[in-house]
Amino acid sequence: RIQFTPDLMPADVVGSEVVDEDPKTGKRSFRFSAGPIFSNVVLADEINRTPPKTQAALLEAMEERQVTVSGETRPLDAPFLVLATQNPIELEGTYPLPEAQLDRFLLNPVIQYLPVEDEIKMVSETTGLDREEPEAVLDAEDILTLQSLVRQVPAPENVVAYAVGLATGSRPQAESCDEWTSKRVKWGAGSRGAQALILASKARALLAGRTNASCEDVAAMAKSALRHRVLPSFFAESEGLGSDEIIDHLLETISA
Template sequence: MITDTVAEEALDKLSETRNRLLAEIRKAVVGQDEVIEELLISLLARGHCLLTGIPGLGKTLLVKTVANCLSLGFKRIQFTPDLMPADVLGSEVVDEDPGHGKLSFRFVPGPIFSQVVLADEINRTPPKTQAALLEAMEERQVTVAGETRPLDCPFFVLATQNPIELEGTYPLPEAQLDRFLLNPVIKYLPEVDEVRMVGDTTGEDRPSPQPVLSGPEIEILQSLTRQVPASESVVSYAVRLVSASRPGTSGCDPWIAERIKWGAGSRGSQALVLAAKARALLDGRPNASREDIRAMAKSALRHRIVPSFLAES
């Protein structure tokens, strides 16, 4: 638990840092404040994000800008139907010593070996490659040719997916969706923001965002997130909220039960409380509240709830 002295100093510094960070991100990204906040919350909670939205809304720019402002290495993987697991994780190649002609194996790391990885259009690639990425996310290490290699710290994956109605997609199985802490939805910009964005991006001079935090500083903040108190009543509120999504339980309304095939599991409750803690810390508050739970509920649960045929029809 955060002590009073540590809390006061850390929260004061974080409040100032948060304002500086948002100011730098907004130099390159117009609007999408809610999505930006959810990305930062997921990072503080040591989670990963699944960002849903149609192409052309600036997802790559957003993630790259956040990585630059946090002084983190950035790699982008464009998922396609022919992408193989080795293209993501890396592989061993054979080297020949020019002098002696001896052969040896050398590991060539894949793009997963970066601190921020944008897995673009993850539902465009077959399940085998999806599973390779998601296993690396869960274990924070990869195993190639029998050797296990740890991934960089901090490690943050932001996967994007197109709406499943679009052609050529491979929907992620529910068990794999559950590994993402949050599922922000990126929407069209309001007209006033789009006018500003178009003006900024079609001009000659564009401001360059500057780094605000370093990797070690982010790891400290990630540790602090776990120390943010959440009272028993707040945790109980989160569990009741998640239970209300489960057909067959006493807390699930019959109208909802008809429209949900199955609800969020216990990992959803964990994600909701952890995201609430990170939101409180990001806002400079010493403990998580019910308001934090309510604010994070949609992003933490929407990908964990499977609608019924009635709801989809």
Template sequence: MEAGNGPAAPFNDLAALAALADASRRMRAEIARVIIGQEEVVEQLLIGLFARGHVLLVGVPGLAKTLLVGTVAKILHLSFRRIQFTPDMMPSDITGTDILQDDPDTGRRRFVFIRGPLFSHVVLADEVNRTPPKTQAALLEAMQERHVSAGGQTYDLPDPFFVLATQNPIEQEGTYPLPEAQLDRFMLEVRVPYPTPDDELEILRRTTGEAVPEPEAFLEAAQILELQRLVRRVPVPEHVFRFARDLVRASRPDQPEATEFVRKSVSWGAGPRAGQALILGAKARAVLLGRFAASPDDVRAVARPVLRHRIVTTFHAEAEGIDADRVIDRLLRDVPEPLQQAAGRLAGPA
């Protein structure tokens, strides 16, 4: 996660705020032409995009994860590549490689770098847990550094650069699960649920006929970069910074802020990058909803996708069916907002 969460400049650009809110509404409308339901998933995907973060999509096969990502790329008028990860894939298969070619001018041979599929604005890393760790590491390095190194040269990736990786949670045979330290590179882990009964009925109606709806592209790369800069300018009140910090610190079992439930249920809590993601996600959600500043409600709304892949539960918790989402729910219940704490101190004992 990138730095840049210092004191915000005054934010009073009504036109810019209206532009992003309008872009959000149009994107949702265009996505809804292709993707039925999944409003929460779409919102979290847009938060990751406009907060300049990467997203891990987790869901069983057949839930239109690939279609959703491709639809977003079409709406944004960006280059899109899908990489189907396999156990025999090497790092150079995704980053690119040097090949020896004849120079038509000199007749001599020289190495020419052939760019891999990572050189796209939107990259769908399908079934990222099916490829060996060295290829996963090449992807994660590109996500963090936003460039690729090959043959002693560094090649910048296009801007914006947005990686959406997918994982199948029900099939683990022959897979290479991402270590927790590498999962931390993703800003959000978004769970893609089964559709509701009404949505599933509409899916059957809409996808078994002749008409194939196509989304309309209306945002260019330069506009997206400007909207990402706008999100960075959204101010965050001090008590929201403190709330995000307190949530993250309370998730660590070795910290004094941790409750007895966390000490029993969590073996490893979230790091500082989680706090950055909470603030950036809250900023993006606020401005997507047309508001001038982030609030504690925005932090609460992004807490699950931000924290669930950064909290490691204990064997005792797993045996009792306590997963990361249950821990996050308890954190949101137990960690008070700083303003409420201050009010309680001022009121004194009853």
């Protein structure tokens, strides 16, 4: 877990070269001290509280699965996953993530409050003396196996075409974008959006015990895969519309 703060530096995330001195000979040499990015699962907590320079330290790691420091490239161990949280309130002193950074994230789920019954259970179980220690349910090899299985799930051509249609339909400059959308979108989803939508649909099908992804899977995952890739225009914001409402329109107007 990395707590992102305004004074966090890129070297605090990826690591840096430090000077070592041999106590016997006095000889000095550089040694690479790895940062917390060299983990299988990285939680970037309140990522929008750190400046863009530090946010950008994650770009190479998330896309290339490697880190370059002092001209030397070091691969990250597989599996490598980045989870991030953003503070939706107290926007003063925060730095919105640029579109290129947001595009690196596969999904952007919106976490709502728990149902009352579940919240009562959660509060009861976390405020007493006895607390259950979490147990590992998967190891690194299990995660790699599941990732491979997801990619093996077939996605018929019409399903891929539907996902690409939703992505291209969100781009104001595309011919397939209708007038309603072109007025309300400043920037639409790129090719990564369509890729994320298909991968998420395959995973959803696998979790449901099905052998192939369907258009229903694409529609179900559309908001999570596209909401951070569709940037509403000022006109949309003046109407009180956000990314979710624009994606709803795409789902209503683009046929599977």
